[in-house]
Amino acid sequence: MFFGRSCSGSWFLPVYPPVPLGPAYLVLGKGPPPKERTLPVSDNSANKMWGGRFKASPSEIMEEINASIDFDKRLAPQDIRGSKAHALMLGDTGIISKSDAAKIVKGLDQVAAEIEAGRFQWRGKSEDEDIHMAVERRLTELVGEAGKRLHTARSRNDQVATDFRLWVRDWIDGADAALRDLMMALAEKAEAHHGTIMPGFTHLQPAQPITFGHHLLAYVEMLSRDRGRLRDARSRLNECPLGSAALAGTSFPIDRKMTAEALGFDRPMANSLDGVSDRDFALETLAAATICAVHLSRFAEEIVVWMTPQFGFIRLTDAFTTGSSIMPQKRNPDAAELVRAKVGRIAGGLQGLVMVLKGLPLAYSKDLQEDKEQTFNALDSLRLAIAAMSGMVRDMEPNPERMAKVAGLGYATATDLANWLVEKKGLAFRDAHHVAGRAVAEAEAQGIELDQLSLKSLQAIEPRIAADVIVELGIKRSVARRASYGGTAPQNVLKMAKSWSKRLEKERGKG
Numbered sequence: 339m340f341f342g343r344s345c346s347g348s349w350f351l352p353v354y355p356p357v358p359l360g361p362a363y364l365v366l367g368k369g370p371p372p373k374e375r376t377l378p379v380s381d382n383s384a385n386k387m388w389g390g391r392f393k394a395s396p397s398e399i400m401e402e403i404n405a406s407i408d409f410d411k412r413l414a415p416q417d418i419r420g421s422k423a424h425a426l427m428l429g430d431t432g433i434i435s436k437s438d439a440a441k442i443v444k445g446l447d448q449v450a451a452e453i454e455a456g457r458f459q460w461r462g463k464s465e466d467e468d469i470h471m472a473v474e475r476r477l478t479e480l481v482g483e484a485g486k487r488l489h490t491a492r493s494r495n496d497q498v499a500t501d502f503r504l505w506v507r508d509w510i511d512g513a514d515a516a517l518r519d520l521m522m523a524l525a526e527k528a529e530a531h532h533g534t535i536m537p538g539f540t541h542l543q544p545a546q547p548i549t550f551g552h553h554l555l556a557y558v559e560m561l562s563r564d565r566g567r568l569r570d571a572r573s574r575l576n577e578c579p580l581g582s583a584a585l586a587g588t589s590f591p592i593d594r595k596m597t598a599e600a601l602g603f604d605r606p607m608a609n610s611l612d613g614v615s616d617r618d619f620a621l622e623t624l625a626a627a628t629i630c631a632v633h634l635s636r637f638a639e640e641i642v643v644w645m646t647p648q649f650g651f652i653r654l655t656d657a658f659t660t661g662s663s664i665m666p667q668k669r670n671p672d673a674a675e676l677v678r679a680k681v682g683r684i685a686g687g688l689q690g691l692v693m694v695l696k697g698l699p700l701a702y703s704k705d706l707q708e709d710k711e712q713t714f715n716a717l718d719s720l721r722l723a724i725a726a727m728s729g730m731v732r733d734m735e736p737n738p739e740r741m742a743k744v745a746g747l748g749y750a751t752a753t754d755l756a757n758w759l760v761e762k763k764g765l766a767f768r769d770a771h772h773v774a775g776r777a778v779a780e781a782e783a784q785g786i787e788l789d790q791l792s793l794k795s796l797q798a799i800e801p802r803i804a805a806d807v808i809v810e811l812g813i814k815r816s817v818a819r820r821a822s823y824g825g826t827a828p829q830n831v832l833k834m835a836k837s838w839s840k841r842l843e844k845e846r847g848k849g
């Protein structure tokens with residue numbers, strides 16, 4: 339019976355004689371036994387690749403659960419790159435003839451061209467179970483005997499480990515450039531708005547006035563660390579599993595350094611079991627991606643909030659908003675909302691892969707096929723989120739009047755009053771804080787803002803307060819004074835924005 343043979347039995351010797359559980363309905367105590375059902379069998383030809391041992395064809399359900407072609411098709415470019423390097427190495431080491439190697443390489447180029455042009459004829463899942471089998475099948479159709487020699491000294495286990503590494507590495511390179519672009523967009527906007535005042539929040543309550551440019555540059559810093567994390571992941575990822583073969587290496591005199599170098603890896607992986615079975619490179623990339631997605635989601639949330647008429651800080655054009663089918667006045671920040679939500683898939687991908695890998699014995703198990711779909715989904719989502727963010731940043735127009743107006747609300751310059759008393763009158767900060775607190779209470783009682791309090795009212799609280807304090811309570815002075823390194827003062831922000839733009843521009847030139 340088909341399912342019988344795929345059931346490998348227990349991994350450990352049972353301590354007690356195993357207790358037969360009987361049919362599920364007996365255990366669950368529910369209803370009559372289900373009717374015996376035969377599983378559909380697709381056809382009676384044994385599978386070409388591993389068909390030697392098996393007479394019957396896999397059932398359709400087996401095919402469905404076993405095949406990965408639907409989602410690993412996209413590894414075709416990486417698979418073909420890997421196979422070309424492998425074939426050339428086999429030729430160079432004399433494991434196959436040079437002319438066979440040349441035929442294989444030519445054939446693989448043709449397969450690549452067919453796939454790219456959408457001309458590739460995919461077969462059913464019993465034959466084209468995954469991308470590796472599909473490519474090899476077509477190669478052999480095209481070049482005959484030579485094609486059958488490609489899989490010498492290789493297994494799909496090291497093949498897929500190599501392909502997946504190459505894919506993740508390509509993704510990192512693309513994400514690095516996309517993040518750089520987003521940072522450039524932010525730095526440019528920050529430069530333009532280095533002096534645009536907005537309220538700064540803690541607890542989402544008005545805290546102190548800041549500049550819009552400063553706020554944007556905070557994300558530039560975060561994204562720069564995200565890029566750093568991805569680059570770190572890349573450097574650890576960049577070792578080549580090809581040549582690990584099924585799990586134990588191979589008896590053929592392969593040259594692993596040659597294939598590693600041809601594929602742009604720093605070196606071959608040093609242990610074949612590790613080579614075929616670990617996916618920590620994907621985990622690490624997903625972890626870095628998750629952190630980046632968290633950063634983007636925070637910014638996305640701010641865009642959503644800033645877009646509300648209640649805040650009214652920014653405007654996005656039709657390019658990044660949608661209307662409502664029923665409420666004509668609506669302008670909805672859908673793109674920002676979706677960036678905010680994508681973190682679910684991305685963090686989910688990380689979590690999912692952790693679950694796939696935990697407890698897996700060495701070396702390869704088919705569980706590892708479950709590494710790809712969720713990684714693709716997570717990393718595709720992040721790519722899209724980064725691109726959408728770049729678009730929104732470039733599209734976003736702040737409303738400086740509105741932001742300045744609310745920046746002064748909520749007694750946001752109370753700290754400036756306290757600081758003035760410390761600097762000018764030598765009060766201890768605790769005492770100054772108390773005085774400023776009383777001034778806020780007084781302004782609140784009069785229903786006005788701090789800088790509207792009369793000197794008389796202020797002096798009634800603290801006689802040492804002099805007329806020159808009033809100017810300090812305006813938002814312009816408040817931000818200008820915060821010139822400590824990393825602070826919000828417009829001059830700081832301008833300098834930082836310019837230096838980021840220069841650095842990123844230079845990198846782009848090199849990249």
Ligand code: ARG
Nearest residue numbers: 406468494495498702706707
């Ligand atoms: N499609 C498989 C995967 O993604 C390729 C490796 C299959 N190896 C095997 N021993 N069945 O993992």
